[in-house]
Amino acid sequence: MDKKIPTESLSDYYARTGFAITKDHLPITSESGHFNVRMANICCRKTPFNRRDYLKICICSGKGNGTLVYDDREIQLSQPCIIFTHPSVPASIEITKMSRYSCIFNKQFIEGQMSPDVQYASPLFNATLFPVVMLTEEELDRLNGYFAEMKRLQESDYPFKWDMVRNILQLAIHEGIRLQQQQAVQSGVVRDRLVNSFFSLLNQQFPVDSPENSLKLLTPAHFADLLHVHVNHLNSVIKKSTGKSTRVIIHERLVSEAKALLRNTSWNVAEIGYALGFEYPSHFNKYFKQFTAVTPMEFRQNNMAVSMAL
Structure with a gap:
């Protein structure tokens, strides 16, 4: 791997994007981990090509298009999709006229919540898997609902909100695995x-x-x-x-x-x-x-x- 490719930390991410960590968020240094979900309407934006020390899931929708550069691959984004980027794989995304839900979190936030079998079935934890899952309108609505509920909980005063967020986050990850495996079966590619x-x-x-x-x-x-x-x-x-x-x-x-x-x-x-x-x-x-x-x-x-x- 090219050692010159930088690794972006959570602190770097917030400094680059200018988003503030408020009372609604767990601090970056929290032993319970950090999580943040947000919605953005983007006309045109390109993220830097780097690795990360945090995990990220994005949902892209709308009538625009985009390109995900993932290591040495260029993946065209021309329909609604959910993207699970592995932190060790250098990546950059450029999208035009698309809405994007995204959540970022570190390993501490979800540590011990998912079995290794589940993790190795998700591109979020397994760098050998394809990071993009294309979505139908029905699938997009369901996943957008998960992200909207995580955002609502994040902004609430419910004392156990992070437990609920972790559960919904796992639902989103499982849904990505299920849809990817379903598409793999349809294309004739099945795990050994x-x-x-x-x-x-x-x-x-x-x-x-x-x-x-x-x-x-x-x-x-x-x-x-x-x-x-x-x-x-x-x-x-x-x-x-x-x-x-x-x-x-x-x-x-x-x-x-x-x-x-x-x-x-x-x-x-x-x-x-x-x-x-x-x-x-x-x-x-x-x-x-x-x-x-x-x-x-x-x-x-x-x-x-x-x-x-x-």
Whole structure:
């Protein structure tokens, strides 16, 4: 990748667009994450070509047209569509005489809300997938309704509004996945059955419901044996479909479950580590810190402090 392509932060975004963060928004530095949704009627505008440290979803509608430059591809936007841009892929959009709903949020805002299987099915989290889903008028109305409701909630005084926003945001992401997969079936492109079987096996292990039962499927070889394929073939198919290795996907799922258990149970760190397949607490501590930069105990203490503050 070209290292000269900049990465735009949330602070950079607000400085570039001139939009203010008001009391209706969670602060950029909030431990609960940041979210913002807005509507814009645009005659002609082009965004800078860059990567982002935040996630973005746009709905484009109207009788205009546009172009999305996504890495080395130019994608023409000539009908209503929803765009899910992966933050690591450099992108720029130029549209003329189109209305645009957009929402931006960081990973903290939706962390732990969606399973890896769902994430790898969405171009928002999987850079190997096509980022644009074309919409019929009925589909456009439904998705616009989701965004309008998120905007209404964002501006409301309801004390649990962000929980509702997260739920509606997930609906929008799921709708994008459903429509994209539906269009893929119609065009004869279907995700490999081996990929679906792998994720089914992976997700059957979660959520972990007892500190006494340790996970058994922890390596690509474990899954390959149960799926009756060579581990190299499994790795190749998973990498092609998701853009990530089998091992990385397993690691991400383990870390996600570890965070959930640290947040939501009274199990001690040793019990959580054992439940996730670690025989010794020191091994779990080292593993968790490798992926999160903090120890399990530090993560638990930080999240307890956030809960008390909220």
